[in-house]
Amino acid sequence: MRTIRLAWMPLAAALVTCALVTDPAAQPSAAKLEAGKTLGPRSDIFIRIDERAIRAAGIATTPIERERGGSELSLPGTVVIPQHQIRVVAAPASGLVEAMMVSADEPVTINQPIARLRSPAIVEAQRQFLAAIADDALAADRLRRTQLLIEARAVPERELPVARTEATQAKSRLDERTQILSLIGMTDAEIEQLRNTRRLFATVTLYSPIAGTVVKRHTSSGERVEAAAPLFTIADLEPLWVNVQVPAARLSNIAVGAPVSLTAQSARGSVIRIGRTVDPSTQSAIAVAEVDSNDGNVRPGLAVNVLVHVGSTTGTDWAVPTTSVVRHRDRSWVFVRAADGFRARPVQVVTESARGVSVRADFAPDDQVAVRGILALLAALAEADKD
Numbered sequence: 001m002r003t004i005r006l007a008w009m010p011l012a013a014a015l016v017t018c019a020l021v022t023d024p025a026a027q028p029s030a031a032k033l034e035a036g037k038t039l040g041p042r043s044d045i046f047i048r049i050d051e052r053a054i055r056a057a058g059i060a061t062t063p064i065e066r067e068r069g070g071s072e073l074s075l076p077g078t079v080v081i082p083q084h085q086i087r088v089v090a091a092p093a094s095g096l097v098e099a100m101m102v103s104a105d106e107p108v109t110i111n112q113p114i115a116r117l118r119s120p121a122i123v124e125a126q127r128q129f130l131a132a133i134a135d136d137a138l139a140a141d142r143l144r145r146t147q148l149l150i151e152a153r154a155v156p157e158r159e160l161p162v163a164r165t166e167a168t169q170a171k172s173r174l175d176e177r178t179q180i181l182s183l184i185g186m187t188d189a190e191i192e193q194l195r196n197t198r199r200l201f202a203t204v205t206l207y208s209p210i211a212g213t214v215v216k217r218h219t220s221s222g223e224r225v226e227a228a229a230p231l232f233t234i235a236d237l238e239p240l241w242v243n244v245q246v247p248a249a250r251l252s253n254i255a256v257g258a259p260v261s262l263t264a265q266s267a268r269g270s271v272i273r274i275g276r277t278v279d280p281s282t283q284s285a286i287a288v289a290e291v292d293s294n295d296g297n298v299r300p301g302l303a304v305n306v307l308v309h310v311g312s313t314t315g316t317d318w319a320v321p322t323t324s325v326v327r328h329r330d331r332s333w334v335f336v337r338a339a340d341g342f343r344a345r346p347v348q349v350v351t352e353s354a355r356g357v358s359v360r361a362d363f364a365p366d367d368q369v370a371v372r373g374i375l376a377l378l379a380a381l382a383e384a385d386k387d
Helices: 051-056 120-151 159-183 188-197 248-253 374-384
Strands: 003-007 017-021 045-049 060-063 071-080 086-090 095-100 113-118 203-207 212-217 230-235 240-247 259-262 267-274 284-291 303-310 317-320 326-328 331-338 341-352 357-360 368-372
Touching (some): 045 374, 071 248, 113 230, 120 159, 240 248
Antiparallel strands (some): 071 303, 086 230, 113 203, 267 284, 326 331, 341 357
């Protein structure tokens, strides 16, 4: 352990003289410890100071308290729609948008008509479907007649495999043309009507694939569109996700399943995923929380303040006043009262708020930390840990 002595000086009570005493058996300074390493008592730096110097420097202490029920982190976030709840309705063929039946932000139900498209390609697809029906019927009739002629020994048997192959190919082409009609948006009932009436349709009606809300309309009535051009983006807005921006130093405090709440929107949820990468410009990662929309109070694109509940799972989380925590060499420290002075102890800050700071370190329940006169102790710590 490294020890420094603060001597009281009558002419300048606020000034101290530091004498660094190195213990050969002491551990390296806390600034040289690896980040995230468990902090033990031997990482402390002892500052020797007598009672007269403590009073002269105005140093005051207060007891620490164990965190009960955890604490909360207040972090910024942005509401987004889960990707698996989004559907894009695209034009099945190039043509003219004859009608747009719903508007942006309008709720829709599954299989609700949302647009009508007029296209020569749709007419051509129906024509090829009817031609495939005729070819299938002709090939099936040819196979039947070939089987009868073979039974009557009027033709050689080698004609039968040829007739079967032609019938199979015709059936495959018909199935293909049927699938194409389905892809361009025709329902099974419309395909069956076309088969029976052989009446071609110049337009096709598009239907909503899910129940949700139209979050974006990409075109308008009267516009020409190409095949696969997006017409609508429809999404299910229950539940929603919040991309929470977590500073890298706080990532170890958040776990999957941690409860979250949006106080302003009265919504609740939990963390479902924590990002594995850190943005180099902001030194933060994204934690994804799933929340309920609370009847539309939470909306996609909304910037929100997220309270993430941080539970104490190690039993080493303590509540200390904000003024008791100082920064030195990119570490957080508190000064613990000892018999002959103070111990500068490195701590891990879990949460910070106006009420105080939650820290993680090895304390005894009766420990007291300095809350006033910190400047003199910080100067002594800097002198002791300057190497």
